[in-house]
Each structure stands twice: as C-alpha cells, then as structure tokens.
Amino acid sequence: MKTTYIYLFLSLIILTFSCGEKDELGQKKEELSKLKKEATALRAAIENLEKEIASLDPEFGRQNRRSILISTLKPERTHFEHFVEVSGSVLSKKNVSISGEVSGRIQEIKAVEGMRVRQGEVLARIDAEAIxxxxxxxxxxxxxxxxxxEKQERLWNQQIGTEIQYLEAKNRKESLEKNLASLKTQESRTVVRAPFNGTVESVLVRLGELVQPGTPMFQFVGESDLFVEADVSERFVGIVTQGDSVEISFPSIQQLLKTKVSAVGSIVNPNNRTFKVEVFLPRIPNVKPNMVSILKIKDYENSDAVIIPNYLILQDNQGDYVFTVEDNVSKKRYIKRGRVYKxxxxxLxxxxxxxxxxxxxxREVGDNFNVTIVE
Incomplete structure (x- = not known):
C-alpha cells in the first residue's frame, strides 16, 4: 500500500512538470509571433519613410538604393568585318544544248546520261547514205x-581554141571541187561529237528517230568554267563591287572556299528588286551545276573597331545606350552604333x-544604380 502511494506521488510530480514545460513553450511561440509582426510593421514603416525622404532628397535615394547583382564584360578592340549573306546556284558557262546540223535518221547513239566524255568523242551518228x-x-x-x-589547158597554152572554152572548163572544175568539199563537210556533221570535255546531262533523241537541223539531241555540261550566280538586294548597289572577297559554302557537301566577285549586274530586276552577282568558282571535286551555295560577300571592314554584343544596346528617345560600371555604380552611356554582324x-x-x-x-539597372559584381 505504501508503494502505491509513492508511485502516485511521482506521477503527479511528472504531470505538473510537463504542464509547466508546455505553458512555457506556448508563451515563447506567442512572443515570437508578436515580434515578427512588429518587425514587419517596422520594415514597412522604414520603407515608407525612405521613400518620403528620397522624394525630398534624391541624393539620399541614390545612396540608399539596394545594390543589384550583375556580371560584367569588356568591349573588344579588334578587326571587324561585315558580310552580305545570300544564297546562290552553281552554273556553267558551258551548259549547252547540242543539236543536229543535218537531216537524217539516228543511226547510232553512243552517249548515255551521266557519261563523261572528252572533247571530240562521238556521241551519236546520223544516217549519211544520201550524202x-x-x-x-x-x-x-x-x-x-x-x-x-587539163586537155583544154594544154590546148590554150598552144594557143588552140578560144579563151571562153578554157574559162568554162576551169570554172566547172572549181565549182565541182567546192561542191565536193561542201558535201564532205555535211558528211562530217552526221557524226555528233562532244564540243569540249564534260558530262552528258540528258539524251533527248532515240535510235531511228528522224532529226532536222536544229533538233536538240543532247544537254551537255562542261567540267570547267563553273560560277555561282546570286540575287542581291538593291540596297547593296554600290556596296557590293567587282573584286570583293567572297566566302562560299556548300551545305550539301560541307565544303568552304574563298574567291572573288567576278561580275556585278547593271540592271535591277523590277519583280524582286535585286541585281545579279557572279562569283568565279575554281575547279573543286563534287561541285556540280545547279548545286545550292551560300555566299558571304565582305562589304565592309574596320581594322581597329570597338566591338560589343548587340543585345547589350538599349534605346530611348535620345538614341542608343549601354550601361557601364564605375565605382560599383552603373552609368548610362550613349553610343553611336555602326554595322552589326552575327x-x-x-x-563608332x-x-x-x-x-x-x-x-x-x-535590364534591371538604371543610371546611378548601386551594383554588386558577381564573377
């Protein structure tokens, strides 16, 4: 019985102590909540007061403005180049249509599409039996x-016969010689040959077909004298000139080369307001007529230019400007922008x-803002 009373007493002591701890914790939480409310009100009061003072004293506002985190960079002082980029097409000055020069039926066709031939090789033969x-x-x-x-000439040398007889015999002989030469020329034209080294692009006739002078027989493309032709906007008239440096890329074969503008058109197309530019193309493997190319024509360069990223330039009513940093303060600096490339x-x-x-x-700073540079 005595032991039971002892246990009961100890339990009452523990319960009383626990209730005391809970009451103390609750008081601390209430006190913390009260202080937070006071701090929030105090901060609001401080901000309102700072705004009122800043409106009366701008210098105070600048000094007390919060610092903005930024990163920085330096302008480049280097060589600057500007390019006009246009798309062009590879063409050949030796892209020709080979036509028949005499009448007749196609007797033989040796050429096939895609066949590479040398100058003078036979492409086809036309029946020359009549000739x-x-x-x-x-x-x-x-x-x-x-x-x-010959007989009339011997007689004439012996002063036998008339001069008319001699001249008629001579004229008939010479006429027949010219007629024979003409026929042999026609006979040679029954053999169609490659005019220069190149590739047979297409065969336009069939075996046994009747052709007339001027009938297209083959589309033939030479291996040399390739060039790139492009249409350039008229706003570059007088800027893009003959001899300008050009960088040509061929997206399909991932090839790049440098060359020069060989010719500039003198007429503006009224339909698309462009003029033609022709660029010389040296012989390089895998480049074929009608292949698409990208031309970068250099129209301007400055050997000692100040260069900055274009996205940093902002605008207002007075013009272009950027922000610089001086003594941890941002400064608005008006500039004059030149050309932009990439x-x-x-x-300037x-x-x-x-x-x-x-x-x-x-974009977060302004003139005379406090800034903190973050590396």
Missing amino acids: LRNIDEVEKQLELASILF DRAEI SGLEGTETLVDKGF
Whole structure:
C-alpha cells in the first residue's frame, strides 16, 4: 500500500512538470509571433519613410538604393568585318544544248546520261547514205571535169581554141571541187561529237528517230568554267563591287572556299528588286551545276573597331545606350552604333574599348544604380 502511494506521488510530480514545460513553450511561440509582426510593421514603416525622404532628397535615394547583382564584360578592340549573306546556284558557262546540223535518221547513239566524255568523242551518228551517194556522183563528175580542164589547158597554152572554152572548163572544175568539199563537210556533221570535255546531262533523241537541223539531241555540261550566280538586294548597289572577297559554302557537301566577285549586274530586276552577282568558282571535286551555295560577300571592314554584343544596346528617345560600371555604380552611356554582324555590333563613338559593361542584369539597372559584381 505504501508503494502505491509513492508511485502516485511521482506521477503527479511528472504531470505538473510537463504542464509547466508546455505553458512555457506556448508563451515563447506567442512572443515570437508578436515580434515578427512588429518587425514587419517596422520594415514597412522604414520603407515608407525612405521613400518620403528620397522624394525630398534624391541624393539620399541614390545612396540608399539596394545594390543589384550583375556580371560584367569588356568591349573588344579588334578587326571587324561585315558580310552580305545570300544564297546562290552553281552554273556553267558551258551548259549547252547540242543539236543536229543535218537531216537524217539516228543511226547510232553512243552517249548515255551521266557519261563523261572528252572533247571530240562521238556521241551519236546520223544516217549519211544520201550524202555519200552525192559525194560519189560529184567525185565522178569532178574526175571528168579535171580531165577536160587539163586537155583544154594544154590546148590554150598552144594557143588552140578560144579563151571562153578554157574559162568554162576551169570554172566547172572549181565549182565541182567546192561542191565536193561542201558535201564532205555535211558528211562530217552526221557524226555528233562532244564540243569540249564534260558530262552528258540528258539524251533527248532515240535510235531511228528522224532529226532536222536544229533538233536538240543532247544537254551537255562542261567540267570547267563553273560560277555561282546570286540575287542581291538593291540596297547593296554600290556596296557590293567587282573584286570583293567572297566566302562560299556548300551545305550539301560541307565544303568552304574563298574567291572573288567576278561580275556585278547593271540592271535591277523590277519583280524582286535585286541585281545579279557572279562569283568565279575554281575547279573543286563534287561541285556540280545547279548545286545550292551560300555566299558571304565582305562589304565592309574596320581594322581597329570597338566591338560589343548587340543585345547589350538599349534605346530611348535620345538614341542608343549601354550601361557601364564605375565605382560599383552603373552609368548610362550613349553610343553611336555602326554595322552589326552575327550579334556583334561596331561602336563608332561613345566607347573607347577600356570600359566595363554591365552584362547579365543590364535590364534591371538604371543610371546611378548601386551594383554588386558577381564573377
């Protein structure tokens, strides 16, 4: 019984102690909540008071403005180049249509599409039977005319016969000689040959087909004299000139080369307001006519230019400006922007190249803002 009373007493002591701890914890939480409310009200009062003072004293406002975290960069002082970028197409000055020069049926076709041939190689033959018969007939007539002329010439040298007889024999012989030469020329044209080294792009006739003079037979492309032709906007008239440096890239074969503008058109197309530019193309493997190319024509360069990222340049009613950093304070600096290429802007005036520019955070700062530079 005595032990039971002891246990009961100890339990009452523990319960009393626990209740005391809970009451003390609750008081501390209430006190913390009260202090937070007071701090919030105090901060609001401080901010309102700072605003009122700043409106009366701007210098106080600038000094007490919160510092903004930024990163910085330096302008580049380097060589600057500007390019006009246009798309062009590879063409050949030797892209020709080979036509028949005599009448007749196609007797043989040796060329096939895509075939590479050398100058003078046979592409096709036209039936020349009628011409050959005429050649045989004229040769026999010429043989007789030559014999008659020789006899008449001997008689004339002996002063026998008339001069008219001699001249008629001579004229007949010479006429037949010219006629024979003409027929042989026609006979040679029944053989269609490659005019220069190149590739047969397309065959336009079939075996046994009847052709006339001027009938297209082959589309033929030479291996040399390739060039790139592009249309350039008229706003570059007088800027893009003959001899300008050009960088050509071929997206399909991942190839790049440098060359020069070989010719500039003198007429503006009224439909798209462009003019033609022709660029010389040296012989390089895998480049074919009608291949797409990208031309970068250099129209401007400055050997000592101040260059900054174009995205840092802002504008207002007075013009372009950037923010610089001086003694941890941002400064608004008006500039004169030159040409822009690939997000790099040339600065003509307003910066010397030694300044520190606000980079990240440039849209959050203003003139005379306190800043903290973060590396």
